[in-house]
Amino acid sequence: MHEMGIAIEIYRASREAVSGHGPGRVERVRLAVGELAAVEPDLLSFAWEAVVAGGPDAQSRLEVEWRPARQLCSACGEVAERASGSWLRLCPQCELPLVVEGGDELDILEIVYEAEEAR
């Protein structure tokens, strides 16, 4: 389980990204997680709660956008349809080997930050 370390890293990076916006609190962080990122979204959200607990961002949420990997045919270029977690050996149309693309995302996309009103 390495999701705790990743959650800590995401929180640190998120706080750094909003550091120029004055005091306030993080409302939510949106994250892209790929099918081949070797990260479990539910565990990551659970770890996030533990990381922010007791601090100024205790109410914040980590929103995970799931990004499936794609299997492309080198001949027809079509993205072969497949059930999540299963893999096609050959293109159903051309019967040629497929290439796996993407799905390795572990990217912070945006942070919604509620800055305190200036006095």
Next chain:
Amino acid sequence: MKTIVTVRRKALASNDERAAQLRALLAERGTLALNLISSPGSGKTTLLEASLRELGGEIRCAVLEGDVATERDAERIRALGVPAHQILTGGACHLDARLVQAGLEAGRIPEVDVLFIENVGNLICPTSYDLGEDFKVVLLSVTEGDDKPFKYPAIFARAEVAVISKADLLPHVPFDLAAVREQIATLNPTGTILLTSSVSGEGMDAWCDLLRARLAAKRGAPA
């Protein structure tokens, strides 16, 4: 006031920065670095011992060993007269670039031709962390079952080389080698698959030749 800050930053960017520093250092030294990943007990250290015996007189090697506890693996490597340093993660399930940087320094690892980094035994967590290596090697022993590539697709999709180890046990275990090859090729059509046994020596020539060729390629010489 609500602000939406668009970031587009890798979650592990700070690890990636350190990995880039390592990669630059290793490039400067002309060192080929491998990141070996597998579940515990699939034969990473035994493959290294067999490799070092074969390459010993010809290529300067060093090993960084990642484990949760004990110096055992580093001791096994040092017994062969090869510089090795044990990185103890104290519970963490993977190595990261910071641990490798610290390990190179603490272990006073000399300039070598090939640096083997043996990750903590785990097929999941080490996948996410770039260690500055030239390529990842995943090991799968025939006793682990023939369904593993699709069960752990991330590492099999990323590892340039897949080593199916303990080939000498094939007659004794139900293991559909063709099915495993097909699963790996599905996830990584351009990868290399090797069948090895550190006990019988099967496949060791192909493995050592691959290392020689990759080292030559890194140094810009014809393989």
